[in-house]
Amino acid sequence: MGNHVTIDLPQDWFEDKDFLGFALCSAYVPLDDESKDDFEHGFEDKSEIQSENESDHDEWAHKSEDESENGSAYKFDNKSKYEYSPCSLECDLTFHGDQSKFSIYPSLSSWCECCENDGASGQTWVLYYPKFAIEKKYHSNTWGRLKASFHGYFNGMPVKVEKCGMQLIYAKNDEYNRPTLTTMPDTWNMECLQKLYLDGTAIKEIPSSIDSLSILVEFYTRNCKNLESLPRSICRLKYLQVLCCTNCSKLGSFPEVMENMNNLRELHLHGTAIQDLPSSIENLKGLEFLDLASCKKLVTLPTHICNLKSLKTLHVYGCSKLNKLPKSLGSLQCLEHLDAGCLGSIAPPLPSFSGLCSLRILHLNGLNLMQWSIQDDICRLYSLEVLDLTNCNLIDDGTADEIFHLSSLQVLLLSRNHISKIPAGISQLSKLQVLGFSHCEMAVEIPELPSSLRSIDVHACTGLITLSNPSSLFWASLFKCFKSAIQAWNLHATFVQDLECGNHCYDPSPEAWPDFCYFGQGISILIPRSSGIPEWIRHQKNGSRVTTELPRYWYKNKDLLGFALFSVHIPLDNESVDISEDEDLPCCSLKCELTFRGDQFAFLDDLSLDSWCECYKNDGASGQVWVLYYPKVAIKEKYHSNKWRRLKASFHCYLNGTPVKVEKCGMQLIYVDNDVYSRPTKIQHSDSQENLGDQRSTVEDVNVNDRRSCDDAQNTTQKTHLPIMQYTNGNDPDVQDDEQNHMSRWLNLLFNIIECICCGRQ
Template sequence: MEARRSAPCVEKKYGSELVEGMIIDDYFFPVNEVHLSAKAFSLMTNLGLLKINNVQLLEGLEYLSNKLRLLDWHRYPLKSLPSNLQLDKIVEFKMCYSRIEELWKGIKHLNMLKVMKLSHSENLIKTPDFTEAPNLEELYLEGCTKLRKVHPSLLLHNKLIFVESLKILILSGCLKLRKFPHVVGSMECLQELLLDGTDIKELPLSIEHLFGLVQLTLNDCKNLSSLPVAISSFQCLRNLKLSGCSKLKKFPQIVTTMEDLSELNLDGTSITEVPSSIELLPGLELLNLNDCKNFARVPSSINGLKSLKTLNLSGCCKLENVPDTLGQVESLEELDISETAVRRPPSSVFLMKNLRTLSFSGCNGPPSSASWHLHLPFNLMGKSSCLVALMLPSLSGLRSLTKLDLSDCGLGEGAIPSDIGNLHSLNELYLSKNNFVTLPASINSLLNLKELEMEDCKRLQFLPQLPPNIIFVKVNGCSSLVTLLGALKLCKSNGIVIECIDSLKLLRNNGWAILMLREYLEAVSDPLKDFSTVIPGSKIPKWFMYQNEGSSITVTRPSYLYNMNKIVGYAICCVFHVPRHSTRIKKRRHSYELQCCMDGSDRGFFITFGGKFSHSGSDHLWLLFLSPRECYDRRWIFESNHFKLSFNDAREKYDMAGSGTGLKVKRCGFHPVYMHEVEELDQTTKQWTHFTSYNLYESDHDFLDQIWK
């Protein structure tokens, strides 16, 4: 070995024949600093193990030891191997990411070879001769994008006969491979066959000889148009993946019970239905039909899938109904019917006691039948008479449900069943893009609810009292929202985030941020974490003791140092602005991330919101309250004579999604919150608990302005 890194026994002639193993990993050396000499290898006649990663061969390579048992050369830099190479003792041969075009010519005795890995060798044109490789168990050719031909010794005119011991065959990413060979004789050892992304159009009927297959993947085979019935006779098959096979229009009938098949992925195919014989898959746990645009029927025999846990029908836009027998699949835990034409799901679905996740997101569009609208109450219809909203029966039977997504379902006022409060296991509730004015009051009974999302609910005017353990609330883009008063009255959670971005009617009353903070502090007597809210606003409340123009504020010799025992926490805020209709947002999906940090601490606070909001170009106020415990955990030290708080565009700071997102902090503030300020809340809020969103208009501005001040 030459150049800057070398071993004495390699540099000198004597002793080299004693070397039996050599490992060189560029992890320990700078890139391209290790260079190997061809002469050095010619002296290592007893080398049995060679493991090399990304090194240079300036003089080519003329010899490698005939005693090699392991050859692992990652990123081999040459086009071929030495012509005199003997590999009769080789057990594992690995040359992933190499530049090799052809390994060798002719036949080599590979009697002991068990593993060959040539993955991502993008220049490899054809495979070596496998005539004398009877014990080969694993062959990896994934990502060999120029591979057009497999040597006739493996195929023997497209017939696999010489490698009966083969366990794993990976040809994924061989983009130019158009035909899979016929199989002759028993190949019961082959367990994994991966053909993802190849150019094959069909599998041969002789694939029935691969009856030991456990995994068969054909993801993204864009030209695959049919499957042989023989696939349904694989008794050992556990995973069958056909995702993205866009020309596949039919799934074959299942002719015999396949008890071991647990995953069937048909997402992105062109199939119109699955056969009624699917009931012969009693062990199936996952059935994925996502984005099957032509899929229109779920067979009633689906109740035969006694082990099914996940059923994904999302994006099956022609699917109008699901059978009532689906409710008999007691094992089902996840059901996704989003973006389908289903408007009246069977009541049996809402009685599934083990269901944990249920999504109807986007089930709101043109009716599948012109007469549907004649049977619907007016309050269940969307803004247009040509849209049909989702119809929901009682929800009480979903006793195990932890996540419910009813976003964009056209739900009007009163369309959400009042018994939603009986979903005592619910953690996440998504109701964005609906048409209701308020939520059922029973929502405050959802004791385990942590996240509530109601973005772009244009008719939402006010919030009911939220459940006590809520953590995240998003009402961004709710343009009719005029009040938040009372929403946190029952709050007991130590830490809550409320986002009201682009809910511009809240601008009428500038005091909402402070009212919400005080309401939170009254409800949570001893907060241990933080409170955060973002609402429309362009001014720092006068209540803040320290204020400054710009994106940072420095506090020197704070007066509260002499009253630390009376402080319950610290309030921090900033006013930020996003330019109207950012061109970056128009071009691609985008999100903003605003960070608050303190000098001397590497742990900051963030808010993140989608680029679809703040298109109006208005200013917003971010108010953050930190408990002393949270400050201690993050090493934010306010008990000092000097500290600095800063706000910045986190994506620009860390060069995420490019710089110059346009997010600008205009001004900021800091305020130590004293115990007596929290106690004053009781009298203030009691005067307002009887008000609703309907009487919070111009006549009330003076009162709120006094609170603001």
């Protein structure tokens, strides 16, 4: 049941010539009358935009098909009344490895008329995805698991997936149900074997003759639930580089390392029943990766582990009986990633980390870090990029100021602590790009933030009432962040190329992601619902879609920085929340689709935010507002054209894979002088009478929504500001001086425009 399904892939699945691909199926729940949306995705609804001109619409409807720039722009004519297809089915195929993953996105669109009357709920989508269609760079057996997530949209509204399924397809149908291996042979005649996969088998032990595989390089026994022990002879495999026993839940011990295993690079013991490690573990001189996460029976770590001079990654997350870390942990000078979150009750202080000169990622989430339990020498971690202090029982005086001297820090997670305010020292973190501060219920204010920030999460901070004030320090800081991001993109051409490829600037490595991840350009912010959509967002709509008209030369206007986007979601009934057991499926997934509309329409960008915050299992999404700052510089150059006159934003939300209705959304154009969003100021122009017609056209297009009639213009000339305005800071002294110096010329120009209009009518 539900919209996602996950399977473990067999060993050597990619190299298996009999394996052809995957069969995928999904079925949809019939829509009730309340959930149907009869709107059309075109722009006939004049209430959806600020203004609409019927003659313009008729002109667009008969444009030549030759004017389409690319294949993604569809002709909008009398034969097609939908901007998008009435039925759109999507599948997200995600292949998971030990430390990374990649995704494929097949989809189906249908213009069948039955979809308008909910005919799609009477069908099942079947997809056969071939193995050879996988991109060449991912041709590997290292991807051990495949997850398929399905989504459906009928008339633009998401619908619930009732059921889905997945099946591996082989050349012969009788191979669908292969027998499970229960015993291993005592003798081996495979002296040249280099990789051995026993994943998911029912074996209880590995025979001691395993050492006859003298050149074995990789050995996998993942999810062998009955495996109880490893033979000592396994340590004689001197060429072995990878030993993976992940989720062998009955594996209670690791053998003494009495042989030369200098080539072993990775040791995966995640989710095993191991209670301790032998002191001889120090003989693994070349070990770089040690995973002991979720070893619920692990009590101690031997001090000898600190002699692993090549160790780069150490995971002990979730070892609930482990209440002590080795004091000499700082001697691991090559260590880059330490995950020591959710351990047993560790008495302060923590061991010194000062010697970890290569450490980039430090997870201490879930530890009870009382006052001064973080030693002052943490500021010596000059390479640290990610620091996770989520749910550490921190108080205002217990947050070491030395944290704010970590000059390389990019991700700081302080959620679920007892902090009333973020220390002002955070502004010193000049490279900080991700800040997690959700569920800090005592928080009452946010100080000035570093301009490098790109993703912020402060949802469920119920005390942050100041966020509703558009002139608050928080919004001012965000505006500085937005301008800083644009400056960085303009300075680095290669960064703009990365944007076009969909790369993300704040992701140090896949395993370093926090419990929320923004995929897209610009800045993402989650704020409490109590703040609502600020009043300075001029274009607000009930529902999931909002459209705004663009100034004629929006792409040339250097003062136009981009767009602010907001969405709010309707609270769910408890009965409608289906809790997923899939750890990889985000508890909350927010999506925003941006599209251009002109004489054709074209897809612009797809932005998304995934969060694994536990509150979403209890409808936490209804307590937040999603804010996006999308930069104009991220728009591809091929769209820099006057024909794209409207921008549409469509929002979607999923809780545990179930679609949630968007209650309200909004959009606002952001200009350079944006300190006071609602105040008018004039725009620059030329005095030349010869160019009066061009001036008039330019003035009208600065904001098409402020068009005035001839009578309105006459009345407005008696006022102290212009009828055609751009939203900038009216308090700017330079602007006020400019108004005084040029007011007479502006008035003369307006009278000339009125005179031309009146003459034209006669």
